[in-house]
Amino acid sequence: MDETKIARINALYHKSKAEGLTPDEKEEQAKLRKEYIEAIKGNMRATLDNTSIQNEDGTLTPLKIVREKNVAAKNPTNVMLRGFNNNVESIEAIKEKKTVELKKKYRKEISEKRNALSKREVRQRSGIICYNVLNSQEYKNADAICVYQAFRNEVVCDDIVEKAFEDNKEIYAPVCNEEDKTMKFVKITSDTKWELNGYGIAEPVTSDSSVILDKESDTKNILVVMPGLVFTKDKARIGYGGGYYDRFLENAKGNIKTMAICYSFQVVNESFTMSDTDIAPMHIVTENGID
Numbered sequence: 001m002d003e004t005k006i007a008r009i010n011a012l013y014h015k016s017k018a019e020g021l022t023p024d025e026k027e028e029q030a031k032l033r034k035e036y037i038e039a040i041k042g043n044m045r046a047t048l049d050n051t052s053i054q055n056e057d058g059t060l061t062p063l064k065i066v067r068e069k070n071v072a073a074k075n076p077t078n079v080m081l082r083g084f085n086n087n088v089e090s091i092e093a094i095k096e097k098k099t100v101e102l103k104k105k106y107r108k109e110i111s112e113k114r115n116a117l118s119k120r121e122v123r124q125r126s127g128i129i130c131y132n133v134l135n136s137q138e139y140k141n142a143d144a145i146c147v148y149q150a151f152r153n154e155v156v157c158d159d160i161v162e163k164a165f166e167d168n169k170e171i172y173a174p175v176c177n178e179e180d181k182t183m184k185f186v187k188i189t190s191d192t193k194w195e196l197n198g199y200g201i202a203e204p205v206t207s208d209s210s211v212i213l214d215k216e217s218d219t220k221n222i223l224v225v226m227p228g229l230v231f232t233k234d235k236a237r238i239g240y241g242g243g244y245y246d247r248f249l250e251n252a253k254g255n256i257k258t259m260a261i262c263y264s265f266q267v268v269n270e271s272f273t274m275s276d277t278d279i280a281p282m283h284i285v286t287e288n289g290i291d
Helices: 003-018 023-049 063-074 076-080 085-115 119-134 137-141 158-166 244-249
Strands: 052-054 060-062 144-146 170-177 182-187 194-196 202-204 222-226 230-232 256-261 283-286
Touching: 003 023, 085 230, 119 137, 119 158, 119 256, 119 283, 137 222, 137 256, 144 158, 158 170, 170 202, 170 244, 182 244, 222 244
Parallel strands: 144 170, 144 222, 222 256, 256 283
Antiparallel strands: 052 060, 170 182, 194 202
């Protein structure tokens, strides 16, 4: 800071003591003081950066290096936040590890709770959840419904299938390719034959005459009713790790709507970091209604 500004700071100080300052002068004084303090801090920083400490062996270590080592020893996180790429990656790795641990924890807890449901509880809860789906605008507007075959005490879709047949809507069920983790939806009818896939889930038997839903060119209003193991309030979805629905819904057009159905205890308050490939459902339907 030059001598003129320092003199002006002193003049404003003396005037403030003698007769007071005008609003403009008070604003000027505040700005000059801030500039003066920054100048002092800058000079001190430059001085310290050019200062070295002599070691016992006579060599010199810049004070800046000593200070950074001390900070790192007391709080490594501060050093990570300085912007070096490798340290930023370490923070992201920590976040990812936490997410993986939380997902593992909730997968175990929710699986155990769902598996403990009796057949009667599954039927009762599923009936309420399907009722909520059937009374939604998404179902009413849909020309085609994609459902799944429940296993491991998942919400059963039978009521949705039965009503969709009554409403003359097209109904599709998934067939999984376990090698490349992709999934296609095959149209089902009362004559459809079923077989168990490698996961133990019933799938429609396909043939050359099977009708496959073409998400790229189909212009029908399509509702995809999807399962899941754990969901969050902000609709992050944790499945079983295969990513089948994420791949199918990638680049989905506006005519495809999604509803995840699950029991209310499968929706947790925790938040999870979603990957770029994760696709959240538009709605989550439980016994308590539609979110």
